[in-house]
Amino acid sequence: MTYLHWRKFKNIAFHASLYLAAVIVLLPLFLIVSYVFKMGASSLNLDFFLAFPKPVGEVGGGMRHAITGTLYLVAIASIISIPTGLLCGIYLSEFGKGKVATLLKFSIDMLTGVPSIIIGIFAYILIVVPLKGFSAMAGGVALSIIILPIVCRSTEEILKLIPQHIREAGLALGLPRWRVILNIVVKGNLSSLITGVMLAISRAAGETAPLLFTSFGNMYLSYRIDEPMASLPVQIYNYAISPFDDWRRQAWAGAFVLITIVLGINLLSRLLVKLGSLRHLIRRGIK
Amino acid sequence: MSSNIILQVNNLNVWYEDFHAVKGISVGYPEKSISAIIGPSGCGKSTFLRCLNRIYEEVPGAKATGEIILEGKNVLDKSVDPVELRKRIGMVFQKPNPFPAMSILDNVTIGLRLQGIKDKSYLMNVAEQCLRKAALWSEVKDKLHKLGTSLSGGQQQRLCIARALAVNPQVLLMDEPTSALDPIASAKIEDLMSELKKEFTVIVVTHNMQQAARIADYTSFFVLGDLIEHGLSSDIFTNPKEQKTEDYITGRFG
Amino acid sequence: MVRDIENVQNSFSTENNGNISKKKSFLTYGEQDKFAYFLLKLIASLVIILLLGMIAMLLNSSLPAIKEFGIGFAFNDNWNPVEDEFGALAFLFGTLVTSALAIMIAAPLSISVAVFINEILPTKLGKLISLFVEMIAAIPSIVFGLWGIFFLGPFVKDVLTPFLKSNFGFLPLFQGASFGIGILTASIILAIMITPTITSICREVLKTVPKIQKEAALALGATRFEMIKIALIKPSFSGLTGGVVLGLGRALGETMAVAMVIGNSPTITASLFSPAATMASVIANEYAEADSDLHLSAMCYIGLLLFLVTFIVNSFARAIVWKKQRKARG
Numbered sequence: 001m002t003y004l005h006w007r008k009f010k011n012i013a014f015h016a017s018l019y020l021a022a023v024i025v026l027l028p029l030f031l032i033v034s035y036v037f038k039m040g041a042s043s044l045n046l047d048f049f050l051a052f053p054k055p056v057g058e059v060g061g062g063m064r065h066a067i068t069g070t071l072y073l074v075a076i077a078s079i080i081s082i083p084t085g086l087l088c089g090i091y092l093s094e095f096g097k098g099k100v101a102t103l104l105k106f107s108i109d110m111l112t113g114v115p116s117i118i119i120g121i122f123a124y125i126l127i128v129v130p131l132k133g134f135s136a137m138a139g140g141v142a143l144s145i146i147i148l149p150i151v152c153r154s155t156e157e158i159l160k161l162i163p164q165h166i167r168e169a170g171l172a173l174g175l176p177r178w179r180v181i182l183n184i185v186v187k188g189n190l191s192s193l194i195t196g197v198m199l200a201i202s203r204a205a206g207e208t209a210p211l212l213f214t215s216f217g218n219m220y221l222s223y224r225i226d227e228p229m230a231s232l233p234v235q236i237y238n239y240a241i242s243p244f245d246d247w248r249r250q251a252w253a254g255a256f257v258l259i260t261i262v263l264g265i266n267l268l269s270r271l272l273v274k275l276g277s278l279r280h281l282i283r284r285g286i287k
Numbered sequence: 288m289s290s291n292i293i294l295q296v297n298n299l300n301v302w303y304e305d306f307h308a309v310k311g312i313s314v315g316y317p318e319k320s321i322s323a324i325i326g327p328s329g330c331g332k333s334t335f336l337r338c339l340n341r342i343y344e345e346v347p348g349a350k351a352t353g354e355i356i357l358e359g360k361n362v363l364d365k366s367v368d369p370v371e372l373r374k375r376i377g378m379v380f381q382k383p384n385p386f387p388a389m390s391i392l393d394n395v396t397i398g399l400r401l402q403g404i405k406d407k408s409y410l411m412n413v414a415e416q417c418l419r420k421a422a423l424w425s426e427v428k429d430k431l432h433k434l435g436t437s438l439s440g441g442q443q444q445r446l447c448i449a450r451a452l453a454v455n456p457q458v459l460l461m462d463e464p465t466s467a468l469d470p471i472a473s474a475k476i477e478d479l480m481s482e483l484k485k486e487f488t489v490i491v492v493t494h495n496m497q498q499a500a501r502i503a504d505y506t507s508f509f510v511l512g513d514l515i516e517h518g519l520s521s522d523i524f525t526n527p528k529e530q531k532t533e534d535y536i537t538g539r540f541g
Numbered sequence: 542m543v544r545d546i547e548n549v550q551n552s553f554s555t556e557n558n559g560n561i562s563k564k565k566s567f568l569t570y571g572e573q574d575k576f577a578y579f580l581l582k583l584i585a586s587l588v589i590i591l592l593l594g595m596i597a598m599l600l601n602s603s604l605p606a607i608k609e610f611g612i613g614f615a616f617n618d619n620w621n622p623v624e625d626e627f628g629a630l631a632f633l634f635g636t637l638v639t640s641a642l643a644i645m646i647a648a649p650l651s652i653s654v655a656v657f658i659n660e661i662l663p664t665k666l667g668k669l670i671s672l673f674v675e676m677i678a679a680i681p682s683i684v685f686g687l688w689g690i691f692f693l694g695p696f697v698k699d700v701l702t703p704f705l706k707s708n709f710g711f712l713p714l715f716q717g718a719s720f721g722i723g724i725l726t727a728s729i730i731l732a733i734m735i736t737p738t739i740t741s742i743c744r745e746v747l748k749t750v751p752k753i754q755k756e757a758a759l760a761l762g763a764t765r766f767e768m769i770k771i772a773l774i775k776p777s778f779s780g781l782t783g784g785v786v787l788g789l790g791r792a793l794g795e796t797m798a799v800a801m802v803i804g805n806s807p808t809i810t811a812s813l814f815s816p817a818a819t820m821a822s823v824i825a826n827e828y829a830e831a832d833s834d835l836h837l838s839a840m841c842y843i844g845l846l847l848f849l850v851t852f853i854v855n856s857f858a859r860a861i862v863w864k865k866q867r868k869a870r871g
Contacts, residue, residue, distance in 0.1 A: 025677075116794070
C-alpha cells in the first residue's frame with residue numbers, strides 16, 4: 001500500500017468511527033425513551049392521574065398527590081426565582097460593570113456548578129431546621145435555588161446579544177434608561193426570555209435529589225406549605241426501590257409522565273423561538 | 288434658510304479616558320439648514336455629534352467640557368436632563384435599527400407612547416405625518432402591523448428617521464445615515480434630507496464628501512479632533528481657505 | 542383631541558415649548574433611573590448574600606464533624622453510623638473512580654460527536670442530531686436511574702460481564718462477582734449523562750477555529766481527517782480539555798442515577814463489578830434518616846467536600862474555556 005492509500009484508509013476509518021460514535025451516543029436516548037414508554041404506557045390509566053395511593057401492599061391507586069405536588073412545588077419555586085433571575089440577568093447585561101456585578105456573575109457561575117443534592121442541604125439548613133420538619137416550603141426553596149442561576153444566565157446571554165446602538169436609539173428618543181431596558185430591550189426579546197424560563201422550569205420539575213430531605217414526600221396530599229409534600233420524581237424513586245411489584249409498575253407510569261412533561265416543555269420552548277422567527281421569515285418572504 | 292443660530296457650540300473638548308478626541312471646537316448651526324461634518328476616519332466627527340445629544344455619556348470614561356447652547360442653556364450642564372434634551376435633539380444612526388419584535392407603527396409611535404400618550408387616533412395621525420415626511424408612507428401604509436425588521440435596509444433607515452421625527456425634535460442628528468445602504472437607497476435618503484431641512488435643523492456626519500457637497504448648506508471639516516474649516520458648502524468645496532481642506536477635497540489625503 | 546402631558550409638546554407643530562431644565566414632577570428621569578439601578582443592585586446583593594450565607598451555614602453544620610475527625614476524615618474508610626464513627630474515604634473513592642471511568646468513556650465519544658456535528662453533517666441534519674443530544678441532557682436523573690436498575694444493570698450482568706471476564710479476566714478490574722449493580726454500571730450511566738455537556742462545550746470551542754485555517758490545511762492536500770487533526774483539534778486542545786473537565790464536574794455531583802445503580806456499599810475495591818458508594822449517593826441515601834447529630838454533621842462534612850471538589854473542578858474548567866475563547870476573539 002502506498003503512503004497515500006494508507007492516508008486515505010485512515011481518513012475513511014476516522015469517518016466511520018465518527019459515525020459509530022454518533023450512533024453510540026444517541027442509542028441510549030432512544031433506548032431509554034422507548035423503554036420507559038413500553039414499561040409505563042401499559043400502567044397509565046385515568047386512575048393514575050386521579051387517584052391517591054392505596055395503603056401499603058394493596059394494588060391500585062395513583063399518583064395524583066405527587067403530580068399535584070410537583071406542580072405546587074414548581075409554582076412556589078417559580079414565584080421566588082423567576083422574577084429574581086430575570087432581574088439579575090437584566091442587571092448583569094445592562095449594568096455589567098462594578099463590584100456587585102462581578103460578584104453576582106461569580107455567584108451565579110458557582111451556583112450552576114453546585115450538585116443539586118448540596119442545594120438540598122442548603123435548603124435543609126435554611127428551612128427544615130428552623131421549621132423543625134420537612135415542608136413544601138423547603139422543597140420550593142430548593143427548586144428556586146436551582147431555577148435562579150439558569151434563568152439569570154439565559155436572560156443575560158439573550159440580552160447581551162442585542163447591539164448597543166438599539167439601546168442608544170431608544171435613549172436618543174428621549175426615554176429614560178429604565179424605559180429603554182423594559183419596553184425596548186426586554187420586550188423585544190420576550191419569546192427568547194420565556195424559552196429560557198421554560199427550560200429552567202422543566203429542569204426543576206425533574207429534580208429528585210434536592211427534594212429528598214426538604215419536601216421529603218408524603219403519601220397524602222396536603223396543601224399546607226409547612227407540611228411535607230409529595231413530588232413526582234421522589235414518588236417514582238420511593239416506589240422504584242420498594243419491593244412491591246404494583247408500586248414498581250406505577251413508578252414506570254410516573255417515569256413516563258415525567259419524561260413526557262420534561263421533554264415536552266423542552267421541545268415546546270424551542271418551538272416558541274422558532275415560531276417567533278418563522279413568523280418574521282414569512283413576512284420577509286411575502287415582501 | 289435663516290441665519291438664526293439654533294444650536295451653538297463653544298470650545299467643546301471631549302476626552303475618552305486620556306485620549307483627546309475633540310479639541311476645542313466652536314461652531315454654530317442655523318435654523319432649518321443642513322450642516323455636514325466631513326473628515327477622514329477617526330477624527331472625532333461622530334464623537335462631536337454624539338455630544339450634541341449627550342449620548343457620548345454612554346461610553347464609560349468619556350468627559351466633555353465647553354458649551355453647547357440650546358434654548359439659552361448649556362446642555363452639558365449637570366442641571367440639564369439628558370432625557371428631556373433628547374426630545375429636542377433627535378438622532379439617526381449608521382446602521383438602521385428598528386426596535387426588535389415591534390411593528391412599523393409601534394416603532395414610529397414608541398417615543399410618544401412611552402411618554403404616556405395613549406390616544407390612538409392622535410398616535411396614528413402623528414405616525415402618518417412622520418412616515419410621509421420620511422417618504423415611507425406610501426410603501427408601508429398597507430402593512431403598518433408588519434415587523435419593522437421586515438423592511439429593506441433603506442426602508443428601515445427611513446423608518447428610523449420617521450421614529451426620530453415623531454417626538455418632534457428641533458434638531459436632527461444623523462451619524463453616517465447612508466453608509467450602510469446601497470446607492471439607490473442612499474439617494475432616496477439624500478432627497479429626504481433636503482426636504483427635512485425645511486422643517487428641521489439637520490446635522491449630518493458623512494464619510495462621503497460628494498454627499499456633503501450635494502445636500503449640505505454648511506460644511507465643517509474635522510481632522511483628528513480639530514475643526515480645520517467651517518463655512519458655506521459652496522465655499523468649502525470650490526474655494527477652501529485652508530490648505531488641509533483643499534488637500535482632503537482634492538483627494539491628496541484621507 | 543390631544544392629551545395634555547406635562548413633558549410633551551402640546552400640538553404637533555415645529556414649535557417647541559417647555560424648557561430643558563430638569564422637570565419638576567414626582568421623580569425626574571435621573572431619579573427614576575437611579576432608583577431602578579438601585580433596585581437591581583439590591584436584588585443582586587441579596588442573591589450574593591444568600592449564596593455566601595448558604596456556604597457559611599454548610600460550614601457551620603459540618604463543624605462538629607470537622608472538630609471530631611479533622612482532615613483525617615478524608616482518609617479514613619470506616620463508615621459506621623451505628624457507632625458514630627465516620628470516614629469519607631470510601632465515598633471519595635467511589636466518586637473519583639466512577640467519574641474518572643465516566644470521563645474515559647465519554648470524552649472520546651463526546652469530542653467525536655462534536656466534530657461529527659460541526660464538520661461532517663450538513664447544517665440541518667447537524668441541528669437535528671444536536672437536538673437529540675440535548676434531549677439526553679433533559680432526561681431527569683431519576684429516569685436514568687430507573688432504566689439503570691431494570692435495563693442496564695441486567696445488561697451489564699448478563700452480557701457485558703461475561704464478555705469482559707472472558708477477554709480481560711486476568712485484570713483485577715474485571716474479577717469478582719457481578720450483580721449488575723456497581724461501579725461499572727454507574728460509570729456507564731454517568732458517561733451517558735455527561736456526554737451532552739461535553740459535546741456542547743466542545744462544539745462551541747471548535748466553532749471558534751477560523752475557517753481560513755481549515756481551508757489552508759485542505760489546500761495543502763490534507764485529507765479531511767488530517768485537516769481535522771491539524772487545524773481543528775490541535776489548536777482547540779485546551780478548550781476541548783476544558784469541556785471534558787466541565788463534564789467531570791457534572792459527573793462528580795450526579796446523584797440519583799448513581800445512587801440507584803451503585804449499590805450503596807461503602808467499599809474500596811479494585812473490581813469494577815463491585816458495588817460502591819459516592820459522596821452524593823450516601824447523602825441521598827442516609828441524610829433523611831440520619832439518627833445522631835454527628836451523623837448529620839458528617840454528611841454535611843461530606844457535602845462540604847463535594848462542594849469544594851466540584852467548585853475547584855468547575856473553576857478550573859471555566860478558566861481554561863474562557864482563556865481559549867478570549868484568545869480566539871483576539
